[in-house]
Amino acid sequence: MARRRAEGTSFTFDLEPDDGEELFTELxxxxxxxxxxxxxxxxxxxxxxxxxxxxxxxxxxxVVAGGLGAAALxxxxxxxxxxxxxxxxxxAVVDLGHAPVEAWRVELEFPTPxxxxxxxxxxxxxxxxxxxxxxxxxxxxxxxxxLLWTTPAPExxxxxVGGASLWIAATQRVERxxxxxxxxxxxxxxxxxxxxxxVLASRDLxxxxxxxxxxxxxxxxxxxxxxxxxxxxxxxxxxxLLRIDRIGAPLPPPSFSVPDGEDLTGGIPTMxxxxxxxxxxxxxxxxxxxxxxxxxxxxxxxxxxxAGAEVANGSPCMGWEANGGPAVAADQSWSDDVGxxxxxxxxxxxxxxxxxxxxxxxxQQDVFEPDYQPWRASSTxxxxxxxxxxxxxxxxxxxVQDVTTRIMRxxxxxxxVVPGVVFPPLATDGPASALLVAVSGTGTGVAAYEADDASxxxxxxxxxxxxxxxxxxxxxxxxxxxxxxxLDRETGARLWKHALYGDTIVQPDGGYGIVDxxxxxxxxxxxxxxxxxxxTDPMTGDKTTTTLDLATxxxxxxxxxxxxxxxxxxxxxxxxxxxxxxxxx
Numbered sequence: 001m002a003r004r005r006a007e008g009t010s011f012t013f014d015l016e017p018d019d020g021e022e023l024f025t026e027l028x029x030x031x032x033x034x035x036x037x038x039x040x041x042x043x044x045x046x047x048x049x050x051x052x053x054x055x056x057x058x059x060x061x062x063v064v065a066g067g068l069g070a071a072a073l074x075x076x077x078x079x080x081x082x083x084x085x086x087x088x089x090x091x092a093v094v095d096l097g098h099a100p101v102e103a104w105r106v107e108l109e110f111p112t113p114x115x116x117x118x119x120x121x122x123x124x125x126x127x128x129x130x131x132x133x134x135x136x137x138x139x140x141x142x143x144x145x146x147l148l149w150t151t152p153a154p155e156x157x158x159x160x161v162g163g164a165s166l167w168i169a170a171t172q173r174v175e176r177x178x179x180x181x182x183x184x185x186x187x188x189x190x191x192x193x194x195x196x197x198x199v200l201a202s203r204d205l206x207x208x209x210x211x212x213x214x215x216x217x218x219x220x221x222x223x224x225x226x227x228x229x230x231x232x233x234x235x236x237x238x239x240x241l242l243r244i245d246r247i248g249a250p251l252p253p254p255s256f257s258v259p260d261g262e263d264l265t266g267g268i269p270t271m272x273x274x275x276x277x278x279x280x281x282x283x284x285x286x287x288x289x290x291x292x293x294x295x296x297x298x299x300x301x302x303x304x305x306x307a308g309a310e311v312a313n314g315s316p317c318m319g320w321e322a323n324g325g326p327a328v329a330a331d332q333s334w335s336d337d338v339g340x341x342x343x344x345x346x347x348x349x350x351x352x353x354x355x356x357x358x359x360x361x362x363x364q365q366d367v368f369e370p371d372y373q374p375w376r377a378s379s380t381x382x383x384x385x386x387x388x389x390x391x392x393x394x395x396x397x398x399x400v401q402d403v404t405t406r407i408m409r410x411x412x413x414x415x416x417v418v419p420g421v422v423f424p425p426l427a428t429d430g431p432a433s434a435l436l437v438a439v440s441g442t443g444t445g446v447a448a449y450e451a452d453d454a455s456x457x458x459x460x461x462x463x464x465x466x467x468x469x470x471x472x473x474x475x476x477x478x479x480x481x482x483x484x485x486x487l488d489r490e491t492g493a494r495l496w497k498h499a500l501y502g503d504t505i506v507q508p509d510g511g512y513g514i515v516d517x518x519x520x521x522x523x524x525x526x527x528x529x530x531x532x533x534x535x536t537d538p539m540t541g542d543k544t545t546t547t548l549d550l551a552t553x554x555x556x557x558x559x560x561x562x563x564x565x566x567x568x569x570x571x572x573x574x575x576x577x578x579x580x581x582x583x584x585x
Contacts, residue, residue: 082429082521086571090173090383091427091470094571096520096547099557100584104145107580108138113567115161116176118195120148121569123581124159137180139197140581142570149197157182157191162237172516172538172567179239181289187233190241192289201290205233205243234338236286236356240295242343243285244336247299251278253329256311270312271328277305277317279330279349286359296359302349305368316367317348339379340387341412355412362412380424384434384451385410388422403441407454416454420447427568429472429521433489437468437476446478448492458492467511469526470519474550477517477524480508484526484546486553496553500546501532515543515565518573523547523556530560538565 086092111123114137121142125135137159139148153159161177179200182191192200230250234242255274279302286295311317316333320326334347342362343354351365351372365372380388389406405422407415420438435457436449445461446468462485466478475486475495486495515527515538529535530542543565547556566573566584573584 083571085430085432086520088176088570089428089430090424091516091518091568092429092571093518093520093525093568093573096518096523096525097556099559100566100573103583103585105580105582106140106145106147108147109135110578111138111576111581113174113569113574113576114159114180116174116569117161117178117180119143119570120195121174121574121581122159122161122180122193122195123576124153137182137193137197139195142572142574142583145583151193151197151199153182153193154184154189154191156185158185159183160235162235162239172565174567174569175237177237177239179289181235181239181241183233183235187231190233190289192239203292205241206292232334232336234336234343235289236338237340239289240356241287241289242338242356243283243287244345245283245285246331246347247281247283250331251280253327254278254307256328258326270310271318271326273305273307273309273311273328276307277309277311277328277330277348279304279317279347282345282347282350282352284343284345284354284359286356298354298359298361300345300350300352300354300361300364302347303366303368304349309368311368315348315372316346316351337379340381341408341410342379342387344379380405380422382407382422382436383424383428384431386415390421405438407436407449415452416449418447418449418454422449423468425468425471425476426517427470427519427524429519433471433473435471435476435489437471437478439465439468446476446487448476448489457490458487460487460492460494462494464508467514469511469514469517470524472519472521472524472550474521477519477550479511479514479526481511481513482508482532484524484548486524486550495551498546498548498553498555500526500528504532518568519550522550524550527565540564 083094086094108123108125110126112126114122114124116122119142121140123138123140125138135153137151137153139151140146141148159180159182161175161180179195180193182193184190187205189202189204191202194200230246232242232244234244236242254277256271257274258271281302282300283297284300285297287293288295305311305317311328317328317330318326319329319332330348332348335345337344338356341356343356345352345354346367349367351367352361353363354360355362380390382388386407386409389408391404391406392402402419403421404417404419406417407422409415418436418438420440422436422438425437434451436451436454438447438449439445440447443465445459445463446466447459448457449455450457463478463480463483466480466485468476469479469484470477471489473489475489476492477484477486479485479500482501483497483499485497487493488495513529513535515529515536517527518525525545525547527543527545530544535541536543540562542560542562544558544560546558548554549556564575564577566575575582575584
C-alpha cells in the first residue's frame with residue numbers, strides 16, 4: 001500500500017490497495033477476529049470515492065491497528081496464562097493441535113522417572129528387565145534439555161518424591177516433591193537427594209524391628225520384605241518418613257472351631273474362638289528423612305477378643321493356613337495407605353486414620369463390631385485440592401452393597417458425601433473447570449457435583465461404569481473402552497461421541513483398557529490399545545493415540561506406535577526410551 005509523508009507531522013494513506021496488494025497481511029491475530037475488523041474496514045473504505053484522506057484515514061488506521069494490537073495482546077496473555085496452568089494441571093499439555101515432534105534427547109540407559117524436584121526431572125537408571133532401580137539417579141534440566149548431574153543411589157533401593165494413593169489415575173504421571181527419598185529394600189537405611197543432586201543424608205534407621213531381639217528372631221533374614229510383618233517405613237509427600245511398628249513380640253495364634261459340616265469352598269466360615277485372640281498395639285512415628293528428628297509419635301491401642309467370641313468372614317484377623325485350611329491370626333493382615341493428609345492403617349485388632357500433620361487419631365473403628373466395614377479405599381487426592389475418602393458399605397459376608405465418596409477440603413473439613421466414586425480425571429485444563437465427577441457404584445453412568453458444596457449438577461447414564469478421561473471448561477469426556485463421549489460441563493447434555501474402533505463391535509470394559517488421556521483445553525488425546533478388546537503395556541505394547549476436537553468430536557490427528565507412552569510433565573510431553581529421555585514439541 002503506497003504511503004507518503006505530508007506536511008508537518010501528518011501522514012497520507014492510499015486506502016485502495018495497489019494491484020496485487022492485500023490491504024492487510026499476516027497480522028498475529030486469530031483469523032476470525034481479524035476478518036471481522038478488516039472486513040468492516042474494507043466495506044467502509046470502498047464506499048468512499050477514490051481520494052486521498054489525511055485525518056480520517058489516519059483515524060481509521062489507528063482504530064484498526066489498535067483493535068488488532070489489543071487482540072494480539074489478549075491472545076498472548078491467554079497463551080501465557082495457559083502455559084502457567086499447564087505446569088501443574090494433571091494431564092495438561094500446552095498444544096495438542098499436531099502430532100508430537102521430537103525436540104531434544106538426553107542419552108541415558110533405561111531411564112525411569114522418579115519425580116520432579118523444582119525444575120529438575122529426576123530419573124533412575126536401571127538394567128533392562130529389573131523390577132527395581134539398580135543404577136544412579138540423574139537430574140535432567142527440562143528447559144535446556146541437558147543432563148545436570150548424576151548421583152549414585154543405593155542398589156535396589158526404592159526412590160520416590162513422596163507417598164502416592166493406591167487409586168492411581170494414570171501410570172504416565174510424575175509427582176512433584178522437595179527431595180528424592182531412597183529407601184533400602186530391607187528398610188534399614190535411607191538416602192535423601194536434593195534438586196542439585198547433592199546427598200543431604202545417608203543414614204541407618206534406628207529403632208526398627210532389628211533392634212528388638214524378640215522381633216528380629218521372628219523375621220527371615222534372607223527375605224528383605226519379611227520385615228513388612230513387623231515394621232514398615234513409608235514416605236510422605238513432604239519427604240517425611242512414617243515409621244510404623246507392631247509393639248511386642250509375635251504372638252501365637254488362638255485355637256478356634258469351625259461349625260460341623262461347614263462348606264469351605266464358598267469362602268472362610270464364621271469361626272468360634274476356643275482361646276482368647278490377643279492382638280498387638282501399634283506405634284506410628286513421623287520423622288524427618290534428613291535429620292531423623294521425630295515430628296510426632298502416636299500409640300494406637302488394638303482390641304482383643306475373649307474365648308467364645310466369633311470371628312466372621314471379612315475380618316482382618318482371618319486368613320488361610322499354608323495347607324489351605326482357615327486360620328485366625330493376629331499378625332497376618334496389614335494394609336496402609338498414605339494420602340496427602342492422612343495415614344489409614346488396618347490390621348487385626350484395629351482400623352485407624354491418623355492426621356499426618358499432628359499425629360492425632362481422626363477415626364478408629366472397632367473391627368469386631370457387627371457393623372464394621374472391613375474394606376476402606378484409600379484417601380484419593382482431588383485435582384483441585386482436598387481429597388476424597390471412598391467408603392464401601394459391605395455386609396458381614398464381605399459383599400459390597402454401596403459406595404460413597406466423602407469430599408474433604410484441604411483443611412480437613414467436610415464438603416459433603418456423594419454417591420459413587422469420585423475418580424480424578426486423567427486430564428484437566430486447571431481449576432477453572434472445577435467439578436466433581438463421580439462414577440456410579442451401581443454401573444449406571446456418571447454424575448457431576450459442585451466442587452464447593454457437593455450438590456448435584458447433572459447426571460448421565462449413557463455409558464455403563466465409564467472412566468472419566470478429561471474435564472475442561474467445555475466438557476467432561478468419558479469412555480467405556482468402546483465409545484468416547486463428551487458431555488457439556490454445565491448441563492450434562494451429550495455433545496458428541498466417537499467410536500474408538502470404528503464400526504468394529506467392541507465389548508465395553510469400563511474404560512480400564514485405556515492407557516491415558518491428555519488435554520490442552522481445545523482437544524483431547526486418548527491413548528488406547530491398537531487392537532480392540534485387549535490390554536496393552538504402556539511401555540512396549542502397540543498403542544493408538546486419537547486426538548479429538550472438544551467442540552465437535554472430529555479427529556484432529558491419530559497415530560499408532562509401539563514406543564513407550566509419553567508422560568505429560570509441566571505442560572510438555574516426554575518419553576522414556578531404553579536409551580534416553582525424549583522431549584516433544
